[in-house]
Amino acid sequence: DAGVIQSPRHEVTEMGQEVTLRCKPISGHDYLFWYRQTMMRGLELLIYFNNNVPIDDSGMPEDRFSAKMPNASFSTLKIQPSEPRDSAVYFCASSPHLTSGGQQETQYFGPGTRLLVL
Amino acid sequence: GQNIDQPTEMTATEGAIVQINCTYQTSGFNGLFWYQQHAGEAPTFLSYNVLDGLEEKGRFSSFLSRSKGYSYLLLKELQMKDSASYLCAVRDPGGSYIPTFGRGTSLIVHP
Numbered sequence: 594d595a596g597v598i599q600s601p602r603h604e605v606t607e608m609g610q611e612v613t614l615r616c617k618p619i620s621g622h623d624y625l626f627w628y629r630q631t632m633m634r635g636l637e638l639l640i641y642f643n644n645n646v647p648i649d650d651s652g653m654p655e656d657r658f659s660a661k662m663p664n665a666s667f668s669t670l671k672i673q674p675s676e677p678r679d680s681a682v683y684f685c686a687s688s689p690h691l692t693s694g695g696q697q698e699t700q701y702f703g704p705g706t707r708l709l710v711l
Numbered sequence: 712g713q714n715i716d717q718p719t720e721m722t723a724t725e726g727a728i729v730q731i732n733c734t735y736q737t738s739g740f741n742g743l744f745w746y747q748q749h750a751g752e753a754p755t756f757l758s759y760n761v762l763d764g765l766e767e768k769g770r771f772s773s774f775l776s777r778s779k780g781y782s783y784l785l786l787k788e789l790q791m792k793d794s795a796s797y798l799c800a801v802r803d804p805g806g807s808y809i810p811t812f813g814r815g816t817s818l819i820v821h822p
Contacts, residue, residue, distance in 0.1 A: 626809075635814035636754070636798065649807065684753060699744065700810070702753035
Protein backbone atom coordinates (compact mmCIF):
# COMPACT_ATOMS: atom_id res chain seq x y z
CA ASP A 594 0.00 0.00 0.00
CA ALA A 595 1.25 3.49 -0.85
CA GLY A 596 0.14 4.91 2.47
CA VAL A 597 -1.66 8.20 2.87
CA ILE A 598 -0.94 10.52 -0.05
CA GLN A 599 -1.02 14.30 0.22
CA SER A 600 -0.53 17.01 -2.34
CA PRO A 601 1.04 19.41 -2.77
CA ARG A 602 4.00 18.75 -0.48
CA HIS A 603 4.85 22.43 -0.37
CA GLU A 604 2.73 25.48 -1.05
CA VAL A 605 3.76 29.11 -1.00
CA THR A 606 1.03 31.64 -1.58
CA GLU A 607 0.16 35.23 -0.90
CA MET A 608 -2.28 36.46 1.68
CA GLY A 609 -5.82 36.45 0.37
CA GLN A 610 -5.34 33.60 -2.06
CA GLU A 611 -7.29 30.36 -1.95
CA VAL A 612 -5.38 27.25 -0.95
CA THR A 613 -6.56 23.69 -1.53
CA LEU A 614 -4.85 20.75 0.09
CA ARG A 615 -5.57 17.22 -1.05
CA CYS A 616 -5.48 13.83 0.58
CA LYS A 617 -5.94 10.23 -0.49
CA PRO A 618 -6.37 7.92 2.54
CA ILE A 619 -5.31 4.31 2.76
CA SER A 620 -7.82 2.13 0.95
CA GLY A 621 -10.30 0.53 3.31
CA HIS A 622 -9.82 3.01 6.13
CA ASP A 623 -13.11 4.36 7.44
CA TYR A 624 -11.72 7.45 9.20
CA LEU A 625 -9.91 10.45 7.80
CA PHE A 626 -8.42 13.25 9.86
CA TRP A 627 -7.00 16.66 9.05
CA TYR A 628 -4.40 18.05 11.47
CA ARG A 629 -2.39 21.25 11.62
CA GLN A 630 1.04 21.35 13.25
CA THR A 631 2.90 24.44 14.42
CA MET A 632 5.73 24.98 16.86
CA MET A 633 3.50 27.00 19.14
CA ARG A 634 0.44 24.76 19.27
CA GLY A 635 1.73 21.31 18.33
CA LEU A 636 -0.51 18.90 16.44
CA GLU A 637 -4.13 20.04 16.42
CA LEU A 638 -7.10 18.13 15.06
CA LEU A 639 -9.10 20.26 12.63
CA ILE A 640 -11.80 17.89 11.44
CA TYR A 641 -12.44 14.21 10.95
CA PHE A 642 -14.68 12.11 8.72
CA ASN A 643 -16.22 8.70 9.16
CA ASN A 644 -17.27 6.97 5.95
CA ASN A 645 -17.01 10.30 4.10
CA VAL A 646 -19.28 12.11 6.57
CA PRO A 647 -17.84 14.99 8.64
CA ILE A 648 -18.24 14.06 12.30
CA ASP A 649 -16.52 16.81 14.25
CA ASP A 650 -15.27 20.08 12.81
CA SER A 651 -14.92 21.90 16.12
CA GLY A 652 -11.19 22.22 15.54
CA MET A 653 -11.60 24.22 12.34
CA PRO A 654 -10.28 27.63 13.32
CA GLU A 655 -12.57 29.84 11.30
CA ASP A 656 -15.10 29.97 8.50
CA ARG A 657 -12.20 30.49 6.14
CA PHE A 658 -11.47 26.79 6.54
CA SER A 659 -13.62 24.12 4.91
CA ALA A 660 -13.15 20.42 4.25
CA LYS A 661 -14.90 17.93 2.05
CA MET A 662 -14.74 14.22 1.39
CA PRO A 663 -16.72 13.52 -1.80
CA ASN A 664 -15.75 9.84 -1.83
CA ALA A 665 -13.83 7.25 0.17
CA SER A 666 -10.57 7.93 -1.62
CA PHE A 667 -10.33 11.71 -1.65
CA SER A 668 -10.57 14.66 0.69
CA THR A 669 -9.77 18.36 0.43
CA LEU A 670 -9.03 21.07 2.95
CA LYS A 671 -9.58 24.56 1.62
CA ILE A 672 -8.53 27.89 3.07
CA GLN A 673 -10.14 30.96 1.55
CA PRO A 674 -8.87 33.59 1.96
CA SER A 675 -5.51 32.52 3.35
CA GLU A 676 -3.66 34.54 5.99
CA PRO A 677 -0.04 34.48 7.20
CA ARG A 678 -1.09 32.89 10.50
CA ASP A 679 -2.31 29.86 8.53
CA SER A 680 1.32 28.98 7.78
CA ALA A 681 1.86 25.50 9.19
CA VAL A 682 2.27 21.87 8.22
CA TYR A 683 -1.07 20.25 7.44
CA PHE A 684 -1.28 16.50 7.91
CA CYS A 685 -3.91 14.13 6.71
CA ALA A 686 -4.23 10.81 8.54
CA SER A 687 -6.45 7.77 8.16
CA SER A 688 -7.45 4.96 10.46
CA PRO A 689 -9.34 1.72 9.94
CA HIS A 690 -11.50 1.95 13.06
CA LEU A 691 -11.97 3.97 16.23
CA THR A 692 -13.36 1.34 18.57
CA SER A 693 -11.86 0.83 21.99
CA GLY A 694 -8.52 -0.85 22.35
CA GLY A 695 -6.33 -2.49 19.78
CA GLN A 696 -3.25 -1.45 17.94
CA GLN A 697 -5.12 -1.50 14.65
CA GLU A 698 -6.79 1.75 15.61
CA THR A 699 -3.57 3.68 15.23
CA GLN A 700 -3.56 6.58 12.82
CA TYR A 701 -1.44 6.55 9.66
CA PHE A 702 -0.18 9.97 8.69
CA GLY A 703 0.57 11.34 5.26
CA PRO A 704 3.80 13.25 4.56
CA GLY A 705 2.12 16.60 5.14
CA THR A 706 1.78 19.82 3.19
CA ARG A 707 4.03 22.68 4.25
CA LEU A 708 2.06 25.86 3.73
CA LEU A 709 3.62 29.29 3.78
CA VAL A 710 1.35 32.29 3.39
CA LEU A 711 3.22 35.51 2.70
CA GLY B 712 -11.06 18.63 28.50
CA GLN B 713 -7.65 17.07 28.18
CA ASN B 714 -4.23 18.17 29.35
CA ILE B 715 -1.11 16.34 28.18
CA ASP B 716 2.34 17.39 29.33
CA GLN B 717 5.73 16.39 28.01
CA PRO B 718 9.15 18.00 28.36
CA THR B 719 9.91 20.23 25.42
CA GLU B 720 13.44 19.05 24.76
CA MET B 721 15.91 16.44 25.95
CA THR B 722 19.46 15.60 25.03
CA ALA B 723 21.31 12.33 25.42
CA THR B 724 24.48 10.59 24.34
CA GLU B 725 24.73 7.87 21.72
CA GLY B 726 24.58 4.45 23.36
CA ALA B 727 22.84 5.74 26.48
CA ILE B 728 19.30 5.25 27.79
CA VAL B 729 16.72 8.03 27.88
CA GLN B 730 13.26 8.19 29.42
CA ILE B 731 10.66 10.58 28.02
CA ASN B 732 7.77 11.25 30.38
CA CYS B 733 4.17 12.09 29.62
CA THR B 734 1.52 13.05 32.15
CA TYR B 735 -2.10 13.48 31.30
CA GLN B 736 -5.36 14.62 32.82
CA THR B 737 -8.44 13.43 30.97
CA SER B 738 -12.05 12.82 31.91
CA GLY B 739 -11.74 9.27 30.60
CA PHE B 740 -9.04 7.00 29.27
CA ASN B 741 -8.92 4.43 26.51
CA GLY B 742 -5.30 4.11 25.54
CA LEU B 743 -2.08 6.04 25.14
CA PHE B 744 0.03 6.18 22.00
CA TRP B 745 3.61 7.16 21.37
CA TYR B 746 4.60 8.44 17.94
CA GLN B 747 8.00 9.31 16.54
CA GLN B 748 8.39 12.24 14.18
CA HIS B 749 11.63 13.02 12.40
CA ALA B 750 12.16 16.59 11.27
CA GLY B 751 10.17 17.34 8.15
CA GLU B 752 8.38 14.01 8.22
CA ALA B 753 5.07 12.57 9.38
CA PRO B 754 4.48 11.06 12.82
CA THR B 755 4.85 7.28 12.80
CA PHE B 756 3.39 4.89 15.36
CA LEU B 757 5.73 3.50 18.03
CA SER B 758 3.65 1.98 20.80
CA TYR B 759 0.25 1.66 22.39
CA ASN B 760 -0.63 1.08 26.06
CA VAL B 761 -4.11 0.57 27.42
CA LEU B 762 -3.32 -1.51 30.53
CA ASP B 763 -0.87 -0.71 33.30
CA GLY B 764 2.63 -1.97 32.87
CA LEU B 765 5.51 -2.10 30.48
CA GLU B 766 5.33 -2.91 26.78
CA GLU B 767 8.67 -3.76 25.23
CA LYS B 768 9.48 -3.56 21.56
CA GLY B 769 13.13 -3.96 20.78
CA ARG B 770 15.11 -0.94 21.93
CA PHE B 771 11.90 0.93 22.77
CA SER B 772 9.63 0.31 25.75
CA SER B 773 6.55 2.16 26.93
CA PHE B 774 5.12 2.19 30.43
CA LEU B 775 1.68 3.20 31.66
CA SER B 776 0.19 3.92 35.09
CA ARG B 777 -3.46 4.82 34.71
CA SER B 778 -3.92 5.68 38.39
CA LYS B 779 -1.14 8.25 38.15
CA GLY B 780 -2.01 9.52 34.68
CA TYR B 781 1.57 8.82 33.67
CA SER B 782 3.47 7.17 30.88
CA TYR B 783 7.04 7.05 29.75
CA LEU B 784 8.87 6.01 26.63
CA LEU B 785 12.23 4.36 27.26
CA LEU B 786 14.81 4.32 24.51
CA LYS B 787 17.85 2.08 25.00
CA GLU B 788 21.18 1.92 23.16
CA LEU B 789 20.50 5.29 21.64
CA GLN B 790 21.50 5.85 18.04
CA MET B 791 21.92 9.11 16.17
CA LYS B 792 18.87 8.26 14.08
CA ASP B 793 16.75 8.37 17.26
CA SER B 794 17.03 12.16 17.17
CA ALA B 795 13.41 13.12 16.58
CA SER B 796 10.32 14.47 18.26
CA TYR B 797 8.32 12.00 20.37
CA LEU B 798 4.61 12.62 20.67
CA CYS B 799 2.38 11.29 23.41
CA ALA B 800 -1.30 10.97 22.49
CA VAL B 801 -4.19 9.99 24.78
CA ARG B 802 -7.52 8.58 23.70
CA ASP B 803 -10.55 9.58 25.72
CA PRO B 804 -13.89 7.85 25.14
CA GLY B 805 -15.52 11.16 25.96
CA GLY B 806 -13.72 12.59 22.99
CA SER B 807 -15.10 10.05 20.55
CA TYR B 808 -11.93 7.98 20.85
CA ILE B 809 -9.93 10.54 18.90
CA PRO B 810 -6.41 10.77 20.36
CA THR B 811 -5.30 14.17 21.63
CA PHE B 812 -1.62 14.86 21.10
CA GLY B 813 0.87 16.43 23.44
CA ARG B 814 3.22 19.01 21.97
CA GLY B 815 6.03 16.52 21.70
CA THR B 816 9.50 16.11 23.14
CA SER B 817 12.40 16.93 20.88
CA LEU B 818 15.20 14.43 21.56
CA ILE B 819 18.71 15.29 20.44
CA VAL B 820 21.22 12.45 20.44
CA HIS B 821 24.84 13.53 20.26
CA PRO B 822 28.00 11.47 19.78
